[in-house]
Amino acid sequence: MIRLDRLTKAFGSVTAVDGVTMDVPSGAVCVLLGPSGCGKTTTMKMINRLITPTSGKIFIDGRDTSTLDAVTLRRSIGYVIQQIGLFPNKTIEDNICVVPDLLGWDRKKSRKRAAELLELVNLDPSVFLRRYPKELSGGQQQRVGVVRALAADPPVLLMDEPFGAIDPINREVIQDEFMKLQAELKKTVVFVSHDIDEAVKMASHIAIFRDGKLIQFDKPDHILANPIDNFVADFVGGDRTLKRLRLVKVADAMQVAPVSVVAGDSLETAVARMEANNHTTIVMVGPRGRARGFLHLNDIRGKGGVVGDHVETLPGLINVNDDLRNAVSAMFSHGVTWLACVDDEGFYKGYVTQRGISQLLGASYRE
Amino acid sequence: MGTFQFIGENLPLIWTRTLEHIWLVGISIVIAICTGVPIGILITRSRALADRVLYVAAAVMTIPSIALFGLLIPVLSKIGQGIGFLPAVIALVIYAQLPIIRNTYTAIMNVDPSLREAAVGMGMTFLQRLRHVELPIALPVIINGVRNAVVLNIAVAAIATYIGAGGLGTFISRGISQTDPRQLLTGAIAVSVLAIVADFSLLALRRYLTSPGLRTNP
Ligand SMILES: Nc1ncnc2c1ncn2[C@@H]1O[C@H](COP(=O)(O)OP(=O)(O)OP(=O)(O)O)[C@@H](O)[C@H]1O
Ligand SMILES: [Mg+2]
Numbered sequence: 070m071i072r073l074d075r076l077t078k079a080f081g082s083v084t085a086v087d088g089v090t091m092d093v094p095s096g097a098v099c100v101l102l103g104p105s106g107c108g109k110t111t112t113m114k115m116i117n118r119l120i121t122p123t124s125g126k127i128f129i130d131g132r133d134t135s136t137l138d139a140v141t142l143r144r145s146i147g148y149v150i151q152q153i154g155l156f157p158n159k160t161i162e163d164n165i166c167v168v169p170d171l172l173g174w175d176r177k178k179s180r181k182r183a184a185e186l187l188e189l190v191n192l193d194p195s196v197f198l199r200r201y202p203k204e205l206s207g208g209q210q211q212r213v214g215v216v217r218a219l220a221a222d223p224p225v226l227l228m229d230e231p232f233g234a235i236d237p238i239n240r241e242v243i244q245d246e247f248m249k250l251q252a253e254l255k256k257t258v259v260f261v262s263h264d265i266d267e268a269v270k271m272a273s274h275i276a277i278f279r280d281g282k283l284i285q286f287d288k289p290d291h292i293l294a295n296p297i298d299n300f301v302a303d304f305v306g307g308d309r310t311l312k313r314l315r316l317v318k319v320a321d322a323m324q325v326a327p328v329s330v331v332a333g334d335s336l337e338t339a340v341a342r343m344e345a346n347n348h349t350t351i352v353m354v355g356p357r358g359r360a361r362g363f364l365h366l367n368d369i370r371g372k373g374g375v376v377g378d379h380v381e382t383l384p385g386l387i388n389v390n391d392d393l394r395n396a397v398s399a400m401f402s403h404g405v406t407w408l409a410c411v412d413d414e415g416f417y418k419g420y421v422t423q424r425g426i427s428q429l430l431g432a433s434y435r436e
Numbered sequence: 437m438g439t440f441q442f443i444g445e446n447l448p449l450i451w452t453r454t455l456e457h458i459w460l461v462g463i464s465i466v467i468a469i470c471t472g473v474p475i476g477i478l479i480t481r482s483r484a485l486a487d488r489v490l491y492v493a494a495a496v497m498t499i500p501s502i503a504l505f506g507l508l509i510p511v512l513s514k515i516g517q518g519i520g521f522l523p524a525v526i527a528l529v530i531y532a533q534l535p536i537i538r539n540t541y542t543a544i545m546n547v548d549p550s551l552r553e554a555a556v557g558m559g560m561t562f563l564q565r566l567r568h569v570e571l572p573i574a575l576p577v578i579i580n581g582v583r584n585a586v587v588l589n590i591a592v593a594a595i596a597t598y599i600g601a602g603g604l605g606t607f608i609s610r611g612i613s614q615t616d617p618r619q620l621l622t623g624a625i626a627v628s629v630l631a632i633v634a635d636f637s638l639l640a641l642r643r644y645l646t647s648p649g650l651r652t653n654p
Contacts, residue, residue: 119557144559154554158572158647167568168558201649217558227557 070095070257076125078111085111087281098258100268103278109261113227117146144168147218147226151233153210155202161213162198168221186216190246208239226256265305269312277301290316314394319387322429323410323419329354332377336369339376352409352417353380360409360417386411389418396421442618457603461589464528472533476540493534501592505599524601531592532585539581543574579642583635590631
């Protein structure tokens with residue numbers, strides 16, 4: 070949807086952006102990543118024509134942006150800056166409605182939308198609509214900054230280090246909120262960051278820049294697994310394999326349709342099922358399939374009775390929607406090598422093992 | 437005691453002179469705002485231009501008012517207006533320029549550049565940016581410039597009586613020529629009171645016009 074074609078910008082003798090070509094698909098979150106001064110901001114500002122390219126072209130939905138009216142173009146592109154830039158003389162409501170007002174939207178409609186958008190980022194409209202920016206905390210202001218960019222429902226969103234000025238805890242919260250919002254709105258987002266963790270968390274695509282050049286453009290997992298050169302490898306960090314853990318959901322790494330027993334099964338049945346599957350443990354589920362406990366082969370071999378009399382509590386459970394980082398962390402903290410995976414209702418869905426995770430991560434290195 | 441008696445006996449005349457004074461200052465300030473604010477905005481677009489304009493405006497301020505009135509006489513006599521209301525207004529407009537231009541310029545230059553970037557990035561035109569962002573934020577400082585200009589002009593207008601423009605200055609000039617301290621004091625007191633009242637009124641106006649979001653202590 071957004072295509073940069075051999076985009077170049079020179080400020081005098083400094084080439085800030087140097088022949089950048091890339092395609093950002095519709096609905097993608099493309100994070101421009103790289104050290105300070107590598108040209109991320111300049112690249113982004115050429116998209117809404119705050120900066121005029123020295124050469125090269127930008128197409129949005131196939132249309133050459135240089136042929137469009139700059140003001141019209143900008144009103145169709147949401148823009149969030151690091152300094153937030155809420156207008157101090159306007160109420161939150163009027164700040165959010167800046168672009169709708171410029172576009173001449175019906176006042177009732179835009180005010181209603183402002184309230185809805187505020188709710189989406191967990192700010193109570195009845196409290197905040199009438200306030201002024203100075204009466205909000207930094208994190209609240211940044212949320213309003215994001216909401217303001219979305220007010221006229223633009224298909225494209227540009228964000229220049231939007232969460233850079235927020236403390237780490239709040240930043241995580243706002244990032245999560247933004248991801249939820251994005252899952253619903255499916256904007257095409259170009260996002261500048263120099264924080265690799267933020268990029269891995271938010272991006273569907275990462276573009277790594279150095280000295281104005283685009284070095285690598287790929288999905289986060291590919292960049293972490295196969296950095297194209299030492300610069301990228303260094304930039305994404307020595308712990309890049311660990312970073313990949315957060316990109317994979319438990320549901321995608323677990324063994325599904327596992328065998329299980331119920332409380333009334335005999336121990337012989339349990340042993341037989343474990344041996345048939347070459348397992349040393351088996352999970353006991355309740356009557357409707359909720360994970361209740363587990364048995365270890367060595368503890369019950371040769372004993373008589375039913376499962377219910379010998380069951381032990383599960384050391385740890387992991388939700389299928391969690392990422393592997395949580396899973397590995399839970400394994401380490403409980404000192405176990407496997408975890409039972411359950412859905413939101415607690416039904417037993419599968420299990421993940423340390424071995425399985427290692428193999429999964431290793432596979433893409435050997436590809 | 438004599439002064440108060442004079443004031444008491446001449447209230448209608450003092451009132452007439454005060455209205456003349458207000459009219460003179462009022463009309464020149466309105467004209468000065470109409471020229472000074474746009475000039476102040478215009479010069480924010482070029483640093484070199486701003487330096488020159490502010491330099492000239494400051495230089496003009498150093499011309500003594502009597503001299504300025506004198507300078508205008510030969511120019512305006514060509515259209516038969518060498519003395520009286522018109523030269524007085526012109527001189528006052530010129531004096532009011534510097535505080536208004538300077539405050540407008542500084543206030544707009546001091547608007548946080550990130551607000552300007554946000555405004556442009558969201559698709560505001562130059563005029564929309566002025567109307568929605570820069571002027572509302574600059575307004576308190578611009579009004580302070582106007583306050584300076586008003587107080588200054590109330591004082592200068594008192595001298596305009598020498599070119600026949602009337603106003604409260606007539607009490608002062610008569611007081612001097614007739615060695616009558618009662619008239620002199622009446623004029624001086626009236627001018628001071630007028631200046632104080634005008635200044636406070638404009639302060640109240642500034643409070644009223646400033647967005648609550650910009651007030652330092654709400
Ligand atoms: N207006 C300008 N005039 C001259 N040089 C500029 C201008 N804007 C940017 N540059 C230069 O272009 C290069 C790229 O700048 P840019 O702001 O795009 O970097 P960035 O990747 O966004 O960095 P950061 O992470 O620090 O924000 C830098 O060397 C910068 O000094
Ligand atoms: Mg930048």
